[in-house]
Amino acid sequence: MGKNENIRLGIYLCDCEGKLVQSIDLNKIKSAIQSSADFEYIRIADLLCGKMEKEKIAHEIEKYSLNRLLIAGCTDPFIERQFTVLAEENGINRYEVEFVDLIKSGKESTKWAVSIISEVLLQMQERSAIVYEDFNVLPEVLVIGCGKEGAAAALAVSEKQPVTVIDHDSPREGINLLNGKRNITVKTGVKVVGLEGFPGQFLVRFLDNGKHVKQSFGAIIVALEAQAVFDKVKYNGVQLGERVLRLSQFRQSDKDQYAGRKVAFVLGQADQDSLLSYAAALTEAIALREKGAEASILYDDMKVSADQLEQDYERARARGVNFLKYNGELQIVTTDVAATVRYREPFLPQSEPIRLVSDCLVLADDYQSNAATEELAAALEVRTGPGGFFQDDNVHFLPVMSNREGIYFVGGCHGPIHGIELNKEVEAVKAEVGRFASGKVRAPLLQPRVTAEQCAVCLTCYRCCPHHAIEIVHDQSLNNMYHSAAHMNALACRRCGTCAAECPGKAIQLPLFSDQEILQQVSKPPKLVAYACENSGALAAEYARSLDPRLQENLQIVSVPCSGKIDALYLLKALERGADGVLLLVCHKENCKYVWGNERADKRKEQVQRRLEEVGLEGDRVEIVHLAANQGNQFNASVRSMVERINQLGANPGKVIK
């Protein structure tokens, strides 16, 4: 039995199909843990993300009544997501699942692995039990866009939940796949104009063929497809016609007509940023071969860096598709009977251009965001990123996630993607919205708490929340002059703590990271205090410690869930209580997991520098470092330079030691 009788821990050690480095022996780890830690169940698996494992783990969770999981092996955000979703499907909250990455560059060893697993285990044991609450949610899902991608998402989700699909001013190519299907309602001439509420209980405002109507949904999937555009300038102004087709058009065509004919695909002139054209050309070429056509793919650089593409490429080769590499410019000449491309072979640069004659030439398109994107993003209050597509360009964001819980992106709405990626996304999104299928969601009450007495209802938190997770509630029991207070929705909040740090009344506290809990850590600070984001600085610190453990002797690292949680007060307090310098360790620009926490941190650093200078202290005692989790060396370099700076500045003359 564990120390805390409420905690029933399951430990999984994964060998990743032997990908784990030789120096780690899982059996040794297992026995080391068995001798020292308290847990309910432990197992070594060959490949934990394999297909059969899902059911097995579910069975084990039930059998051993597990309520916390530790998974050690190779991890990446996608895998973590799979397991958190799996855990939640089986009644374990995502906050109760911890991952330990055993494939880190550097010092992998069994001893090292035991130590980091033990550390995490200890944290898991000590953490007090989280209070959970059941929330009523609507299983109904809204899919915006009824192209093929929207149809794929709707079909998958409709297996468990009722789905409404609307066209939202976009092409309706998927509509035939949906008509008459169980659990699916299709509405055309309908667009979203507004959104209220929170995940599980969204109220969507529609313009339905000119009429304003509203309907509630549990979750929303955006599936507005990217639009193929053909820029003939990229092909020296070639005219489209019977002999020259766009790839996006060719995909719609009946392949039977090409039996016995020659078709050539031209890649590399357009659509340089996605794999969509490469994937499409491979699929089409294989299909042509099956119909008895001759197929050539003219490419400058074959991009196959995605699941399945490599196999498709091999398959195409095996089926006799010609792959022709070119270099530099192409010349296209068409006549009534043929289309000819003149190109240069990269390995024979001096030779004459080669002529490739075919009956039909298929040219790659470019892809741009759907024209309705901007307006829809504004209506849903979700963010857009590069190229006007949905979603920020942010490494922390999984492909299907938006900045709001309950709203997901599938397919080309967040950038052109090919079919295999689409299938993955559909599966991921199905799992996400599937949480609402039963009409109830169990969630931990870990979102920030508001003390109504101190809430001035100033709306600062509401405006600063990157996830639109805050509402103002009104109730006679709320003890302030407004009988109102901010309230963080448990299903929408991602616990970044930005609201708590922005609150001018100090009315907001984030559980596990309250002001008291944080300031306790700097009650008698060493020379240097570093407030570190859990997603970057704190992880880099962990790695950096292995590189140079002594460097951290005079350094207090205070972890926060996001740099948006680093209150200006924390910085001043550390200095007031005796630190000589303060570091903010935050994620790289535009790479905050919580959208803009690091930008808020930047501003707070500036504010505190100003405040220090106002009272005659050196602003340089505060510094911010943007880094990533794997930048241990950068961490050490930053600490060294800060220590050097502090040594030059001398002791902080403003410290008030009681």
Next chain:
Amino acid sequence: MKEIKPENLKAGSNLEKVLASGQFACTGEIGPLTYATFENIDKHAEELRGKVDSVNFTDNQTAVVRLSSWAASLRLLQLGMEPNLQMVCRDRNRLAMQSDFLGAYAHGIRNVLCLTGDHQAFGNHPGCKGVFDLDSVQLIHMLKTLRDDGCFECGAECKIPPKFFIGCAENPFGDPFEFRAIRLEKKIEAGADFVQTQCILDMERFERFMEMVTARGLHERAHICAGIMPVKSPKMARYMQTGVPGMIVSEEFCQRLEKAEDAKAESVNISVEYINHCREMKGVAGVHVMAVAWESIVPSVVEKAGLLPRPTF
């Protein structure tokens, strides 16, 4: 030339008579200096003598402290010429304004030009309290009530009220453009007898403005004088094009000065052209020639425009 009936005159100033008689009026302007002297006033007065019907004195122009407008006006009276006292709403409340009007009138000043005034932020006392107790429309209304009803703004009787020929300005180059003629109508409704427009450096826009003005028949209810400014240099023209709020200077105007071999001569030419153009334009009753920091050029502009000799009564 129309016959003047003395009983129809409101103030009986020379300017009023020129306009009432239907002759094309021509007024000038002198900016008092920022120190305690009449030096420039005496000098420019002699240059303008016999060349203009009355002379405007600016009131702390561009919100910079200068010798006061009424003191300068008084000096001109002593020199035997006719002043046009400018007054802005920025520096005085209704009490001070009315008291200044009583004094100015008692001294023999008969023309007043009522203005809002540049914001104090532009001047040499940017932090001072802008009064703006009244706006220019209300100032006109106050002067008219005083003159015609013998009442102060508070309603109390004024036994010997000042009877001024009341002027106002209007800026055809400000926005909202469509409102500018309506605003002028408000001023005329409030009591303005004559109008001096902002200087015209974009004739096309002025023409469109006058179309709106004449469409409303405003030229029949007040005498409208077009603002003419000889601009000393191409640099100055460019500055006015970009640096002065509420001004529009046409590209053509700037380029003509820039391309000219003798910019000053070209500037005089343009002013003369504009005056001649305005004379032909429906609804324009005269010109107000303001040569800021170049007062000495006015006589030659007026002469070349064929506006001499000035009428006498």
Next chain:
Amino acid sequence: MIIVDNKAVEDVLQMIAPYKKVLVAGCYGCVTVCLAGGEKEVGLLASQIRMARQKEGNPIEVLEQTVERQCDKEYLVKFQDNARDVEAIVSLACGIGIQYLAEVYEPVPVFPGVNTQFLGANRDVGKWEEFCMACGECVLDKTGGICPIARCSKSLLNGPCGGSQFGKCEVSKDIDCAWQLIYDRLKSLGQLDKMAEYIPAKNWHRDKGPRKLVKEELTLERD
């Protein structure tokens, strides 16, 4: 809402130079909402004061307390324990709260920690704009709901001055011309004729000195 801005800490330090123990008093009203005088700002200023004085070798004790509103004496009572315990108070409330606090806790000296700016609206986090000057005689019915007294640099009542151009005020390109806004609004309301109406000279309502509002029907006094 009343919008305030923080005074330079240097000025605050000057005010409290003679004292060894002070209270920084916050308010959960307007000044919290405008992010200048709530509990958070009280904490930040208190830290700054302590560090500044420590640096000078002249340490000071700083207490921190915030109440609902400093413009109601019933809330000011909450300061009594701390107010008796200190030599001076720095209030981060608006000018109203500062004065009321000084009145209630005389003879403890009370100093302003903020400059009270204007009556305004909150456009976004960290952005405020003056909307009203409490002139005492609202003209918004005539001006399409946009106040020319507060939002025109010259408080003109009969349309824009000659300095209005491209929708901006002559004072700065950062200021919208209130009369352009009024013109546009009235146009969209189909009430442009209101622009032609003469608005007479205004009673600025300070004619009887500081204003008081007494509603006999509401007071607790009896005849």
